[in-house]
Amino acid sequence: MLLIKKILIIFFLLFSILGITKNIELETEKMRMLAAELRCVVCQNQSLLESDSQIAKDLKEIILDMYLSGKSESEIKLFLVNRYGEFILFKPTFSVENSILWLAPFLSFLIISLLALRKFRVFRKEK
């Protein structure tokens, strides 16, 4: 009976350790994916993931800690934007200040379509 208890305890500990390791692996992967979307704050055009600078290492550790403590991706992004500004995001968020940036492709498409339509009508009339 005692032996079975011991075996069960060993199995319990083993599975717990495996579970924790798996969790760390999963969160590390999430951290790597997020770090690839973030700009290194001290290097030119390098992502946080690629950067080997000390500050990038610290930021990656902080992101991993936040993931392990159950924080979501948007919470982590907000944490970083509050400290480093939108500069840290490769893909800027949609806001009033950024609206031109986001709407420019659609506006260009609209203008070009209108011009093409007019041209097409003129062309048809002439024909």
Add this chain to the structure above:
Amino acid sequence: MKLLKFFPLIIFLIFSVFLYNKIKFKKELEPLSSALVEKKFPNLKIKSLDSNESINNFIDNKFVVINIFASWCAPCRIEHEVLKNFSKEYTIIGIAYKDSIKNIESFLQELGNPYDKVFYDFSGKESINLGLYGVPETFFVNKDSKILYKHVGPINKQEFKKIISGILH
């Protein structure tokens, strides 16, 4: 309809003038901005060695200059002289970044101590809450604990005076 013919040319001209102006009147390199300017100084879990007082309690109701430095940082040595010049006029607080007590003590013994108090960020992670890019960095914080200005890199005498006159007047 005739005007429409010139539309691409007009766009091209506007764009050319815009780019020409950008090249001709190139702005001076702006200092790195901080998302924390005009915001409240964040709560930091760092303490000084001589008391258990937190940095947030210490800076409350004072105009303070907060300098993040390290003994291993060469530009901090140059900046140290500047800070010593202003230490009588202003309350200067040091945050030792990723450093040991022993090294900081010998650094201050060798070069003099311009700081009213030194707080220690051993792991360097608390400084991330200040949007740190690297050492040295200097923050100017008003009585309401609002960050008025952040200077990235070693500060010189002229810059220090310019910042002070800019934020106080």
